[in-house]
Amino acid sequence: MTSTIPAPLSDLAAQISKLPGMGPKSAMRVVMTLLRWPEEQTRRLGASISSLRDQLHICRRCGGLSTTDVCPICQDATRSQDILCLVTDWDSMMTMDRGGFYRGQYLILGGLLSPLDNRDSDRLDLNRLEERLAEGQVKELVLALGATLEADNTAIFISELVRKRFPAVRVSRLAQGIPLGGEVRHMDAETLRQSLKYRQEFKS
Numbered sequence: 001m002t003s004t005i006p007a008p009l010s011d012l013a014a015q016i017s018k019l020p021g022m023g024p025k026s027a028m029r030v031v032m033t034l035l036r037w038p039e040e041q042t043r044r045l046g047a048s049i050s051s052l053r054d055q056l057h058i059c060r061r062c063g064g065l066s067t068t069d070v071c072p073i074c075q076d077a078t079r080s081q082d083i084l085c086l087v088t089d090w091d092s093m094m095t096m097d098r099g100g101f102y103r104g105q106y107l108i109l110g111g112l113l114s115p116l117d118n119r120d121s122d123r124l125d126l127n128r129l130e131e132r133l134a135e136g137q138v139k140e141l142v143l144a145l146g147a148t149l150e151a152d153n154t155a156i157f158i159s160e161l162v163r164k165r166f167p168a169v170r171v172s173r174l175a176q177g178i179p180l181g182g183e184v185r186h187m188d189a190e191t192l193r194q195s196l197k198y199r200q201e202f203k204s
Helices: 007-016 024-036 039-055 090-098 126-134 149-165 189-197
Strands: 083-087 105-108 140-144 170-173
Touching: 007 024, 024 039, 083 090, 083 126, 090 105, 090 189, 105 126, 126 149, 140 149, 140 189, 149 170
Parallel strands: 083 105, 083 140, 140 170
Antiparallel strands: none
């Protein structure tokens, strides 16, 4: 940004440009759009962003986002307690659940193993996973991590950990209806439904 642009404008554009898919020019267009909004609407957006962290919690059961300590999905007594679907992030969890064909439990792993990017097992929410499995209710762990190389490496790591610590728990993964290189969050509902229906036992 040049020095002729007012500092408040360039500062906000710089922050917005850090969002996914936003470059400096796109960020400036967003800022200019906000300036054309009615003042009340702009202030309402600012207040919503400001209160986002205060109003959202990490669900202590699945690790998802919620306005309560335990999210509505984990509170739902009609869902099966003996099957746990392991996903990488909240986006993937929402994508899986939106289809309505899976009625079990979820747990968010928090990422994938990627040594080249310095993402090792310490970055994964393994403690939460082990705590859930230690409760003894889960009979099957479904690995819904995608079909990337990182997902495969993570699946192998998780399956070996579970078989060692919780040998009674069956480990399966989504069937390969998901294309190689695909991520759960980008799949359509029918692909996910078929992948879940024809899931296979995971063998490392």
